Amino acid sequence: MTVQSDSLVHVYTENGITTVTLNQPEKRNSLSMAMLERLSEVFTALEADEECRVVVLAASGKVFCAGHDLREMREQFNRHEFQQALFRQCAKVMQQVVNLPRPVIARVAGVATAAGCQLVASCDLAVAESGARFATPGVNIGLFCSTPMVALSRNVSRKHAMEMLLTGEMIGAERAEQIGLLNRVVDAETLDETVYSLARTIADKSAYTVKTGKTAFYRQLEMPLEQAYEYTAEIMASNMAACDAQEGIAAFLDKREPDWQDR
Missing domain, CATH: 3.90.226.10 (2-enoyl-CoA Hydratase; Chain A, domain 1)
Known part of the structure; x- marks a missing residue:
């Protein structure tokens, strides 16, 4: 505290x-x-x-x-x-x-x-x-x-x-x-x-994932539709390489709670 x-x-x-x-x-x-x-x-x-x-x-x-x-x-x-x-x-x-x-x-x-x-x-x-x-x-x-x-x-x-x-x-x-x-x-x-x-x-969510999402949300808002999809597709591909994305997917498939590393 x-x-x-x-x-x-x-x-x-x-x-x-x-x-x-x-x-x-x-x-x-x-x-x-x-x-x-x-x-x-x-x-x-x-x-x-x-x-x-x-x-x-x-x-x-x-x-x-x-x-x-x-x-x-x-x-x-x-x-x-x-x-x-x-x-x-x-x-x-x-x-x-x-x-x-x-x-x-x-x-x-x-x-x-x-x-x-x-x-x-x-x-x-x-x-x-x-x-x-x-x-x-x-x-x-x-x-x-x-x-x-x-x-x-x-x-x-x-x-x-x-x-x-x-x-x-x-x-x-x-x-x-x-x-x-x-x-x-x-x-x-x-x-x-x-x-x-x-x-x-x-x-309770991954801090890394929340940070990624918040940043992307505001950036894509100011983009034309095609550019926004190009940008967010790249963001999601990069996000998939993150430790927490891989842990979260594995936890979901294994029916267990994820252990976030915030990276």
Whole structure:
């Protein structure tokens, strides 16, 4: 068991599952520059952490994440270089989530708006309590949610993404599940049970195979159909040469549990 905690983020690893918790409920877990930099450090460390097999991204308090820290942004109104650096740092963190070789599951309780909604959309899987709500409300304050749009439009259909972006209206968890932003919606009382059951199911797989599959999934999405099949055929051929593929096939045929070596 490994525990790291500070005023920004709490990190806890047990049985191969690392929970990364946004830890500023008094600031609605907003993505300030300091929070983004800390998250980047955490995800960089997790890339090399062999103890970690699955990541659960959670938040303390009643708000999952309210997006960027508008007070901080207002203080920097006249510093274009700060605004550029802020959004680039946010983009870096979102891409780190996607590129992390471990699956990331968002555990959503409360509200996720703007860049907070972007964070949920960037995760590989997302489970929310029934009372959770989501929005990309930048249009309401004259600041279109352009960077959240990147993750949102890659998870839900164009028309649903545009409706959220153009209206800025809040949607409930059930609607978020219907349009593809969430995998599951559960009662608040069973949120942890559902999230960690899902995490344990994935953690029990070959880490090598999961890493291979996650990487290939996102790469093929951006390819034309023919190129995607060429790429994934080569990935599968290479995967077949791996120790875990051979062990998994043998175990299946021999009707026994596989002994993963993660290679």
